[in-house]
Amino acid sequence: MEQTFIMIKPDGVQRGLVGEIISRFEKKGFYLKGLKFITVDQSFAEKHYADLSAKPFFTGLVEYIISGPVVAMIWEGKGVVATGRTIIGATNPAASAPGTIRGDFAIDIGRNVIHGSDSVESARKEIALWFPEGPVNWQNSLHPWIYE
Numbered sequence: 424m425e426q427t428f429i430m431i432k433p434d435g436v437q438r439g440l441v442g443e444i445i446s447r448f449e450k451k452g453f454y455l456k457g458l459k460f461i462t463v464d465q466s467f468a469e470k471h472y473a474d475l476s477a478k479p480f481f482t483g484l485v486e487y488i489i490s491g492p493v494v495a496m497i498w499e500g501k502g503v504v505a506t507g508r509t510i511i512g513a514t515n516p517a518a519s520a521p522g523t524i525r526g527d528f529a530i531d532i533g534r535n536v537i538h539g540s541d542s543v544e545s546a547r548k549e550i551a552l553w554f555p556e557g558p559v560n561w562q563n564s565l566h567p568w569i570y571e
């Protein structure tokens with residue numbers, strides 16, 4: 424089944440949103456397949472955001488991501504990449520709908536609480552970077568109550 428990479432950024436951790444965010448993905452019916460609470464260094468953050476290295480906000484973005492611990496996760500489920508992005512909301516919290524994580528909990532684009540992979544291909548790359556050991560292998564016993 425499809426997997427995505429979700430990261431609660433340092434501001435999300437500092438603001439006590441870890442439980443709330445995990446809860447939204449759990450309650451939707453997605454399965455947690457990896458979880459780590461870590462602080463990453465500059466070269467790792469630059470690798471994660473390599474596609475944005477030419478952007479004027481890149482240096483600030485890397486500083487933000489390494490400024491404190493983050494919660495890195497693998498979530499699994501049908502359509503989890505696109506639906507995960509919907510749950511997260513638009514990149515700029517000012518444009519994020521109420522009910523989305525960024526719409527409910529963030530103000531500035533540079534403090535937008537959470538990351539989610541933007542495609543199945545990015546998810547594959549990001550999971551390989553953050554979880555070289557691979558996902559945790561388990562089956563949720565509620566599966567037939569969530570999937571037809």
Ligand code: GDP
Binds near residue numbers: 475538
């Ligand atoms: P995302 O996939 O919705 O997270 O957005 P992007 O991949 O385009 O950008 C990655 C992250 O860089 C965003 O989540 C923001 O934290 C940050 N970012 C993007 N655009 C801007 C910007 O114009 N200004 C600043 N300060 N940060 C930005």
Ligand code: MG
Binds near residue numbers: 539540541
């Ligand atoms: Mg992105």
